[in-house]
Amino acid sequence: MKLRWFITISILIFSFTLQNTLGDSIRIADIAPNFLIMIVVAFSILRGEKEGAIIGFLAGFIYDIPYNYIFGMYTIIYMSIGYICGKLHPFCYRENRILPLMCTVFSSLFFSSVNILRFVLIGNINFSYFYLRIVLPELVYTTLLTLVVYRCIYFINSKLEEHEKKSRHLF
Numbered sequence: 001m002k003l004r005w006f007i008t009i010s011i012l013i014f015s016f017t018l019q020n021t022l023g024d025s026i027r028i029a030d031i032a033p034n035f036l037i038m039i040v041v042a043f044s045i046l047r048g049e050k051e052g053a054i055i056g057f058l059a060g061f062i063y064d065i066p067y068n069y070i071f072g073m074y075t076i077i078y079m080s081i082g083y084i085c086g087k088l089h090p091f092c093y094r095e096n097r098i099l100p101l102m103c104t105v106f107s108s109l110f111f112s113s114v115n116i117l118r119f120v121l122i123g124n125i126n127f128s129y130f131y132l133r134i135v136l137p138e139l140v141y142t143t144l145l146t147l148v149v150y151r152c153i154y155f156i157n158s159k160l161e162e163h164e165k166k167s168r169h170l171f
Contacts, residue, residue: 003160003163004160004164006133006162007156007160008055008058009058010045011039011153011156012036012039012055012058012062012138013062015035015036015038015039016035016036016059016062016063018035018037019034019035021033028137028141029137030135031137031138031141032138032141033138033141033142033145034108034111034138034142034158035145035149036059036062036063036078036088036112037078037081037104037107037108037142038101038104038142038145038146038149038150038164039055039059039153040052040055040056040059040078040081040085040102040107041082041085041100041103041104041107041146041150042150042153042154043055043082043153044056044081044082044083044085044086044088044089044103044171045085045086045088045089045092045094045099045100045150045156046089046092046094046153046154046157047089047157048086048090049082049083049084049086049087049088049089050086051082051086051087052082052085052086053079053082053083054082054084054133055082056078056079056080056081056082056083057075057079057082058080059082060072060075060076060077060078060079061075061076061088063075063078065130073114073118077110077111077114080110081107081110085103085107088103095152095154097147097150097151100146100150101143101146101147103158104142104143104146105139107145108138108139108142108143108153109135109139111136112134112139113139116131116135118131
């Protein structure tokens with residue numbers, strides 16, 4: 001169990017680092033994907049709402065540390081995404097890629113909607129520009145990369161489950 005959390009936290013930190021360091025080099029039309037949403041959605045669907053909420057909390061906390069003036073806002077957003085997507089765990093056929101894609105679409109829209117609302121409340125947003133030039137392209141980019149990321153997380157999760165089964169049956 002400790003190995004699972006060590007690897008999960010390492011993946012979250014790696015994803016955040018990748019998103020913020022190599023984000024400029026993987027941008028397409030000045031849009032970068034949101035790797036943390038992909039990771040939270042994938043683990044939530046594979047592990048359920050309890051672990052999804054915990055992983056979402058950790059992802060949001062990692063995101064909040066350097067970027068947010070209102071500390072905890074993204075922690076709540078990512079935790080909500082993890083919990084809601086994790087609720088779909090019992091209905092999920094793990095090899096199916098449709099559910100992770102749909103969850104990523106709705107999670108990305110939710111995340112972007114909160115950002116839009118934050119900028120609207122501040123009063124400095126051109127809604128149509130923001131939606132058409134940032135939200136929709138990021139949604140498409142993140143959703144397409146979800147196919148690759150979900151497959152990687154699925155592989156890692158299955159190896160961790162095999163390791164946990166072996167460690168339980170030592171005798």
